[in-house]
Amino acid sequence: xxxxxxxxxxxxxxxxxxxxxxxxxxxxxxxxxxxxxxxxxxxxxxxxxxxxxxxxxxxxxxxxxxxxxxxxxxxxxxxxxxxxxxxxxxxxxxxxxxxxxxxxxxxxxxx
Amino acid sequence: xxxxxxxxxxxxxxxxxxxxxxxxxxxxxxxxxxxxxxxxxxxxxxxxxxxxxxxxxxxxxxxxxxxxxxxxxxxxxxxxxxxxxxxxxxxxxxxxxxxxxxxxxxxxxxxxxxx
Numbered sequence: 511x512x513x514x515x516x517x518x519x520x521x522x523x524x525x526x527x528x529x530x531x532x533x534x535x536x537x538x539x540x541x542x543x544x545x546x547x548x549x550x551x552x553x554x555x556x557x558x559x560x561x562x563x564x565x566x567x568x569x570x571x572x573x574x575x576x577x578x579x580x581x582x583x584x585x586x587x588x589x590x591x592x593x594x595x596x597x598x599x600x601x602x603x604x605x606x607x608x609x610x611x612x613x614x615x616x617x618x619x620x621x
Numbered sequence: 622x623x624x625x626x627x628x629x630x631x632x633x634x635x636x637x638x639x640x641x642x643x644x645x646x647x648x649x650x651x652x653x654x655x656x657x658x659x660x661x662x663x664x665x666x667x668x669x670x671x672x673x674x675x676x677x678x679x680x681x682x683x684x685x686x687x688x689x690x691x692x693x694x695x696x697x698x699x700x701x702x703x704x705x706x707x708x709x710x711x712x713x714x715x716x717x718x719x720x721x722x723x724x725x726x727x728x729x730x731x732x733x734x735x736x
Contacts, residue, residue, distance in 0.1 A: 542723060553625070553712050553727030554664065599663050603723055606677065607652065609714075611663025 522618040529587040531615045533600030538581060540602040544609065545574060545585045547596045554599060554611075557585070587617075595619045623647060625728035627713050633734045634703055641699045642731045646715030653696050654725060655688055656712040657681065664712050670696060671718065703735045 523529045535543070541562040546554035558569045560576050560583075567574050573586040583600050597614040604610065626645045634640050646653045651672050656664035667686070668678045672693035682688075685703075690696040700707055710732050714725040 544724075551729070553714075553729050555727070556724050559724065601663070607669065607723070608654075608666040608677070609656075609664070609725060610666070613661070613663055 519613070520616045520618065522620055523590050524620045525590060525592060527590055529585075529590045529594065529617060531585045531587075531598050531600075531617065533583040533585075533612055535581050535583060535600070535602055535612075537602065537604075538578075540604065542603045543574070543576060543583050544601045544603060545572075545583075546599045546601060546611070547594075548599065548614070549596045557598075590617075590619055592619050592621075625713055625715055625726050627711075627728040627731050629731055630729060631732050631734075633736065635736050636703060636705060638703055639699065639701045640703060640733065641697055642711055642733075644696045644698070644713030644715075644728060646694070646696070646713070647717075647726055650715035650717045650726075651693070652716050652718050652725075653690055654714040655696070655698050656714065658710040658712055658730070659708075664710075667698075700733075703733075705735045708733055708735045 544559045545557040547557050548554045558572050558574050560567045560574045565576050571588045575584045597616050599611045599614045601609045601611045628643045632640055654669040655667040657667055658664040666679050667682050668688050670690040673690050685701045688698045710730040712730045713728045716725045
């Protein structure tokens, strides 16, 4: 069946360092992937997306990498800031337009 | 604020009571989605609408749950005879079905606590 999961529940990173959050997915037929950021008491906020015909996409301070061979997705955040503290979810959107979320990784920023 | 809004933000109820939540999507967004999120988990899909038509319902949506979008704008999600297991954050999202953009915009959620 379809499932999207994350390798680590918590990640602590020094302020200013780069953060890398990983995700594994199981549905090889998935064609669209998204990273969401969720701060306490708020709904998920779109960060960046990538289609299955790409292996890398860059945004402002964020990069998403897709490795279809091993069904692995990662989010890289450059120069991590205190405002990056949140739970990050990888997700896939299927053809039926439903988002399937993983369990999330909590990112802690150390001063 | 022109984002997705949800009301109420918090709801505490006793087991067996009925509750109703409201979602106002972004104007002109024709697709509206409901998700449920329990503590420490990612959101899970419940149902979605295209305009006023309910296109799909998850197996998670028992017969105690009903959702409507009568005029193709705001939507309501009702839970009848609430159970403690219904305690969760209920999230609404919307998007416009056009072009290649598939991003769904989420509201702040309604946190339900069933005592």
